[in-house]
Structure formats: C-alpha cells, structure tokens
Amino acid sequence: GFWLSPTICTKPGLKAVDLFEACANGQIKALWVISTNPAVSLPDADGVAAAIANVPFVVTSDIMEKTDTNALADVLLPATGWGEKDGTVTNSERRISRQRAFLPAPGDARPDWKIISDVAKRMGFSDAFSYGSSADVFAEYVALDQAASAFPRDLDLSIFADADYAKMVPTQWPRNGARFFANGQYYHPDGKAQMVAVTSPVSLNSRFTLNTGRNRDQWHT
Numbered sequence: 001g002f003w004l005s006p007t008i009c010t011k012p013g014l015k016a017v018d019l020f021e022a023c024a025n026g027q028i029k030a031l032w033v034i035s036t037n038p039a040v041s042l043p044d045a046d047g048v049a050a051a052i053a054n055v056p057f058v059v060t061s062d063i064m065e066k067t068d069t070n071a072l073a074d075v076l077l078p079a080t081g082w083g084e085k086d087g088t089v090t091n092s093e094r095r096i097s098r099q100r101a102f103l104p105a106p107g108d109a110r111p112d113w114k115i116i117s118d119v120a121k122r123m124g125f126s127d128a129f130s131y132g133s134s135a136d137v138f139a140e141y142v143a144l145d146q147a148a149s150a151f152p153r154d155l156d157l158s159i160f161a162d163a164d165y166a167k168m169v170p171t172q173w174p175r176n177g178a179r180f181f182a183n184g185q186y187y188h189p190d191g192k193a194q195m196v197a198v199t200s201p202v203s204l205n206s207r208f209t210l211n212t213g214r215n216r217d218q219w220h221t
Contacts (some may be wrong), residue, residue, distance in 0.1 A: 024051035039068035
C-alpha cells in the first residue's frame with residue numbers, strides 16, 4: 001500500500017510495518033492497498049486493522065470482494081486476476097517472461113497498471129501516465145534502466161531494448177547463461193562482498209518457542 005502525494009518523493013518511503021505504524025498515529029491521510037490483505041497477513045494483525053480504520057480514506061484493489069482489509073475500505077477497485085492479465089513476470093533467476101491473458105476481464109475489473117493510470121489522470125498527471133498497454137509500461141521500465149546505466153547497480157535490461165514485446169520469449173538478463181559477479185566484483189565501493197553474521201534475537205530458554213515464520217518485511221496471508 002502507499003499514500004497519494006501531489007509531488008514525487010525525494011527519499012525512500014516507509015516499509016510495510018512502519019507504514020501501518022504511521023497509519024495508527026495519524027500521519028497517513030489516504031491509503032491505497034493493492035493486491036494484499038495486511039489486516040490478516042501482517043504481524044499484530046489486530047493492531048494493523050485498527051491502524052487502517054484510523055485512516056480517513058482507504059482504497060483497495062483486489063480480485064476478491066470480501067477480505068478483512070476490504071471491509072475497512074471506503075472504495076474497492078476490482079482488479080484482474082492472474083489468468084486475466086497481460087504483462088511480464090520476473091522469477092528469482094532474473095528471467096523475464098511474457099504473461100498472456102487466457103481469460104477475459106470480468107465485469108469492471110481492470111489491470112493494476114490501468115487502474116493506477118486512470119487514477120493518476122483524474123489527479124492531473126495524464127502526461128506521465130499515458131500508457132495504452134502493458135507494452136508501454138515495459139518499454140518505460142527498459143528506458144528507465146538505460147537512463148540509470150551510469151550508476152553502479154545490478155539491473156541491466158539492455159537485452160530487451162529492441163525486443164518484440166508481442167513475441168518475447170522467457171529471457172534472463174543481462175544475458176542468457178551469464179553468471180552474476182563472475183568477475184569477482186560486487187556493487188560496493190571496494191568491489192568486495194559483504195558478509196553479515198546474524199544472531200537470532202529469539203531466546204530459547206523457555207520450554208516452548210513459537211515461530212510464526214514472519215520477518216518484518218516478509219509475510220504471507
């Protein structure tokens with residue numbers, strides 16, 4: 001979820017847990033939750049539900065009508081499901097695949113990019129959200145990567161610069177079969193990897209220990 005602002009942010013936004021703490025203390029005035037159910041899935045779910053209820057204006061985009069989070073929303077925007085979407089997906093080995101819809105969008109459901117674009121246009125940002133299809137969104141993604149090529153980072157979508165979006169086959173960036181960090185250099189000032197030793201904060205002195213499997217920035221409904 002995120003809140004709407006008339007200007008582009010100049011620093012990173014709040015992480016999930018911090019965001020709902022800001023909702024609870026009144027900092028967030030409008031909240032848009034997209035394709036997730038934080039009133040169930042986040043730690044301290046009751047506290048998160050109370051935080052969402054504290055926000056004056058709440059919007060949700062979802063494929064389900066009835067969820068715990070949707071029950072707290074002022075506006076529910078129907079989104080398309082997996083089989084109704086056209087776009088791309090990226091897996092954990094950096095392989096981008098074209099996803100083609102095999103079902104029509106039901107009722108008033110729209111893809112996420114279309115919902116966001118339509119809202120942005122109503123807010124006066126039509127020039128920046130003039131996408132006509134998912135292909136336009138992907139083209140901007142590739143162009144953004146090219147514009148940031150001078151900065152040290154791992155993302156490299158140059159292989160897709162001249163790709164035929166309609167016929168695109170699953171492709172791994174930066175190149176199929178290329179091994180990451182094969183030259184022994186990492187994206188740190190000294191070029192070296194940074195190994196971090198982690199100690200569990202959980203005390204095992206008690207007889208039973210409950211492990212929810214949740215970390216601050218990782219959760220599942």
